[in-house]
Amino acid sequence: MPELDLYPPAPDDVPANLTRPSSAYRMRAVTVLASLFVFLFVYLSFIVLLAWGFWALVQNPPYIPKGIGAYYIIFGYVAILAALGMLVVFLVKGLFKRQRTDLSRDIRLERNEQPELFRFIDRLCEETSAPKPAGIYLSTDVNATVIVNTSLINLVMPPQKQLRIGAGLVNAVNLREFKATLAHEFGHFSQKKTLSIHTYVYVANRVLRDVVYARDTWDDWLDRWCGMDIRVSFPAWVLRGVVWVLRGLLGLVFKGINLLHLSLRRQMEFNADDVAVSVAGSDAVATLLCRIEFADQCQELTAHDLRTAAVHGLYSRDVLYHQDRAAAHLRAVNRKPEMGIPPTPPTQVFDPNDTSTGSVIWDSHPTNHDREANAKRYYLPTPPDDRTPWLLFRDMDFLRVKLSESFYLNSIGKPVAGVWSAPEYVQAFIDAERAVVGFDPKYHGLFDDRLLRLPNLDSVPTPDLERDIVDRLAAFFTTYPPADLVDQMRAHHQRREEAKVLEGYRSGNAVLKGHSFPFRGRQAAKKEIPKLLKDVSREMEADQARFADWDQAMGVAHYQAGYLLDPSRGGDLGYRYAFQMSLQSWINILNRQQDSIQATLEWASDGELTEEELSKALESLRTAGSKYADCLAKTEMMLCPEMSNIEYGQRVAGLIRPDNWTPPQFGGDDASLTAAIQHLIIDYQTTLHGLRRLFFKGLVSILTRQEQIATDFTATVSKTRAAE
Numbered sequence: 001m002p003e004l005d006l007y008p009p010a011p012d013d014v015p016a017n018l019t020r021p022s023s024a025y026r027m028r029a030v031t032v033l034a035s036l037f038v039f040l041f042v043y044l045s046f047i048v049l050l051a052w053g054f055w056a057l058v059q060n061p062p063y064i065p066k067g068i069g070a071y072y073i074i075f076g077y078v079a080i081l082a083a084l085g086m087l088v089v090f091l092v093k094g095l096f097k098r099q100r101t102d103l104s105r106d107i108r109l110e111r112n113e114q115p116e117l118f119r120f121i122d123r124l125c126e127e128t129s130a131p132k133p134a135g136i137y138l139s140t141d142v143n144a145t146v147i148v149n150t151s152l153i154n155l156v157m158p159p160q161k162q163l164r165i166g167a168g169l170v171n172a173v174n175l176r177e178f179k180a181t182l183a184h185e186f187g188h189f190s191q192k193k194t195l196s197i198h199t200y201v202y203v204a205n206r207v208l209r210d211v212v213y214a215r216d217t218w219d220d221w222l223d224r225w226c227g228m229d230i231r232v233s234f235p236a237w238v239l240r241g242v243v244w245v246l247r248g249l250l251g252l253v254f255k256g257i258n259l260l261h262l263s264l265r266r267q268m269e270f271n272a273d274d275v276a277v278s279v280a281g282s283d284a285v286a287t288l289l290c291r292i293e294f295a296d297q298c299q300e301l302t303a304h305d306l307r308t309a310a311v312h313g314l315y316s317r318d319v320l321y322h323q324d325r326a327a328a329h330l331r332a333v334n335r336k337p338e339m340g341i342p343p344t345p346p347t348q349v350f351d352p353n354d355t356s357t358g359s360v361i362w363d364s365h366p367t368n369h370d371r372e373a374n375a376k377r378y379y380l381p382t383p384p385d386d387r388t389p390w391l392l393f394r395d396m397d398f399l400r401v402k403l404s405e406s407f408y409l410n411s412i413g414k415p416v417a418g419v420w421s422a423p424e425y426v427q428a429f430i431d432a433e434r435a436v437v438g439f440d441p442k443y444h445g446l447f448d449d450r451l452l453r454l455p456n457l458d459s460v461p462t463p464d465l466e467r468d469i470v471d472r473l474a475a476f477f478t479t480y481p482p483a484d485l486v487d488q489m490r491a492h493h494q495r496r497e498e499a500k501v502l503e504g505y506r507s508g509n510a511v512l513k514g515h516s517f518p519f520r521g522r523q524a525a526k527k528e529i530p531k532l533l534k535d536v537s538r539e540m541e542a543d544q545a546r547f548a549d550w551d552q553a554m555g556v557a558h559y560q561a562g563y564l565l566d567p568s569r570g571g572d573l574g575y576r577y578a579f580q581m582s583l584q585s586w587i588n589i590l591n592r593q594q595d596s597i598q599a600t601l602e603w604a605s606d607g608e609l610t611e612e613e614l615s616k617a618l619e620s621l622r623t624a625g626s627k628y629a630d631c632l633a634k635t636e637m638m639l640c641p642e643m644s645n646i647e648y649g650q651r652v653a654g655l656i657r658p659d660n661w662t663p664p665q666f667g668g669d670d671a672s673l674t675a676a677i678q679h680l681i682i683d684y685q686t687t688l689h690g691l692r693r694l695f696f697k698g699l700v701s702i703l704t705r706q707e708q709i710a711t712d713f714t715a716t717v718s719k720t721r722a723a724e
Helices: 023-059 069-095 115-128 175-187 193-213 217-226 230-280 282-311 319-333 368-375 396-411 423-436 467-479 485-507 526-565 567-606 611-635 652-656 670-723
Strands: 107-109 135-139 144-148 161-166 516-519 522-525
Touching: 023 069, 023 230, 069 217, 069 230, 107 396, 115 135, 115 175, 115 230, 135 396, 144 175, 161 175, 175 230, 175 282, 217 230, 230 282, 230 368, 282 319, 282 368, 282 396, 282 423, 282 670, 319 396, 319 423, 396 670, 467 526, 467 670, 485 526, 516 526, 522 526, 526 567, 526 670, 567 611, 567 670, 611 652, 611 670, 652 670
Parallel strands: 135 161
Antiparallel strands: 107 135, 144 161, 516 522
């Protein structure tokens, strides 16, 4: 049987200039590159000047008189030499710092184990004139990226490149789209003459960013020196001030240079897309973006579901199995059977008004519509190829287990090898969870994505069986939910969408094409955006106030009716209200802290923290750690009411606390700081996931009990009146 050809052919008649950047673009790239090398020259000049000063002091020691003053002169001289020497070391060490991406949790693929995949990548590298990756890794992400570990030597020698392939991506795209994805990444580092300038700009930018911003044990040593007695540490404080000023000045210059670099990013992405088009065709770029957007949603839902199952000791040995089921679930709940499936080529995929930039696979990119338009400016059709890229991989059973190990290590922070459950069994648990975490359609989204305002029953009087109270409650149950709820919720959801669009235009995250846009049946001018956003926000505040009034009335009526039926039913409902509001409070607190942690991680990952910013970041992280520890301590005393898959009396902390949790320690160097932040983020994700799960399950149980109370109360009243 002949060997199956798993390499989709390139389109015919590819224009010779398709992947050739314009002369204006190349000139801007050369300008950025030249400015980076000027920056490096200035930096080296600082080193030479300081080294010369150090040597001059060594060669010309001060005159040391006799007497007690000699000790002060000697001490001051040595201290100045030490500080000056440390300053030289500070500048020199930055030139040799290497930026490395941790691949230890990914699966390294070997040529002898995956020959088809390596042959595919070899052919693609040859076709795009890109260097072969030094290593190929498989992760659980929905992306593919070329990872470059850089140092100063890479300004004159090309750095080694590692290819990371996300299994979530492989699971979502077809073979031609997979080829387009890798070609886009290789396009950033193609050795074609027209694109080599970008490679130098990219590497130089990464290296010099590390020179200015990276922190390590040197900074820790300086911190320890500053912590000593002031008589010993005063040179360290002077040195710290000098370093702060020096970093600030170099940082300002470097940021100025990067403003030039930002102007190139958009075109760089178009150029990389052109490389993808040249080998995979015009349609593959657009259909790929469509599939990845949906795959991201599936991945997020899968992670949520599997973390829930992990709380109950269920660990699936095949995370990809659940991604497929998540896709079916999302299509069903959204009533969109074609969700995430692009139209048949050459149909346009993205609307001109679409301002999204796709998934995390490509950050800071042009809009999806613009990328599709760029890919189709020379329309190059190719025959369809709906085969799965998994055909390139061998020993899938082994890879599925290894991917599951990687997922749980990254998601819940601990290895779980050897305690696997069958994916079908875990999915059955997930399906059962989904069945109870859903609201009756009659509420039309009333309880979706908003804060509850349930009543504090301490201020609610205990009801009696007086006729007017019974009549009032009976009347309430005939009018709740309001008859026009569907219209009110439709209008509210429309306002939310309008606010999202207007905020996108205001912030610049969404691209406004032209000077006007459609708004409520008319064309609104760009200058109206602030006023319109304010008006819509005011309308949404009025909606929230109305919803809060409904929550209060709903809670009081059902509590009093339940109490009249049986005091224990009223008491149970009151306990659930209080439990629900406590959960909501902690969710809000941790959400705010998580946003702060995520921002700090982005800073730390970029390595662009000044001394002052680092101090504020550490303070913010310690606050987040303290809030988190406080949450675990307080929820240790909270007992759950009975809910699906949760017994009465279980402690909340036991359902939301990561296994073997220890408070993170925030060091001053880049590696330990980033690791501590990632550790804290996993803790927050685990705990917030648990709190949200309890919140939604609790709300469903409240609504279910309220509906039963209303039914029983109405029936009792009708029976009583009939007997009268």
